[in-house]
Amino acid sequence: MAVIVIAVAIVLIAGPLMLALAGLFRSSREQAPSAPAPTWDRSLTITSALLYTLAFNLTFFIQELFLVLPKALTPGLQPTLFHNNHKWIGQHPLASLFQGTGALATVLAALICMALLRHARGTKLRLFLMWMAYCGLFMALPQVVIGALSAGSDVGMAMDYLQLGQWAKTASAFAALVAMPLAAMWLARPLLGLADQPARIATPRSRTRFMFQVATLPVIVGTALVIPFRVPREALEVVLLPVLVAWIGVVWMQAGAWRLHGIDARGTGAGSTRWLLLAVVALLLVFQLVLRPGIEFF
Secondary structure, eight states: OHHHHHHHHIIIIIHHHHHHHHHHHHHHTSOOOSSOOOOOOHHHHHHHHHHHHHHHHHHHHHHHHHHHHHHHTSTTOEEEEOSSOEEEESOOTHHHHGGGHHHHHHHHHHHHHHHHHTTOOSHHHHHHHHHHHHHHHHHHHHHHHHHHHOTTSHHHHHHHHTTOOHHHHHHHHHHHHHHHHHHHHHHHHHHHTTOSSGGGGSSHHHHHHHHIIIIIHHHHHHHHHHHHHHOSSOHHHHHHHHHHHHHHHHHHHHHHGGGOOSOOOOOOOOOOOHHHHHHHHHHHHIIIIIITTOEEOO
16 A cells, blocks of 8 residues: 555655756756747647546546436445446445446547547637547546555445456556556647647647646636535545546646647637636536435435
């Protein structure tokens, strides 16, 4: 268990810190740019924040829905779906296994979005698919690590049902930890590709700056916007999950943006954010007015 905790500290703190310091050293050696940096595309930042908010909540809904559906099809189990949780009445041996189906569903959703991203056109659609892939992966991968440490967690219960020993759990945790920076850096490339002009991503310093504008700041804002979707619940549950999902991927994207090169600037501009804001408000109303009282699947 201690070795997993050490590995978590390396992946979440030490690794990105060392990568960021290497980028800072590299940037300090750059020659001063001959032209001023392009102006901040604030519309893109706002669009990214709103799309992250939508993606996070839709992904969380997918997770809870697919925790409920297998139980609803199992004799003796009567589940209820809420906006930020689920519960069930009854007992069945498969209930423990089905605690892992939510994480599996978000990973599958992420892989589908990653496949669609290769052929997507338009800044808004590409951003939405990227954030759906991001949330699907980074909502599930930490659960594998937590499952290896805690038998009472959702994935931990599924691991125990599958009779995984401690070695298998540790190997699963390490695989998830290795996948985190790899997934983050894979998604960082199409995020940088949203630049609408080559100058935004021409140098290590400019790529670091653009990553902050298109990903890091929007995720910080989006995480704050996610909180109303999760209330009411214990404060730790309300805040911890959104912050964890935000940190573990974006910290690698921000730290490693400087070293990504050979990316074409294919952004078309974000355009108006009015409809995205209305979509966020509409989803919040659905969560709080329809899902919060609970929907019974029996």
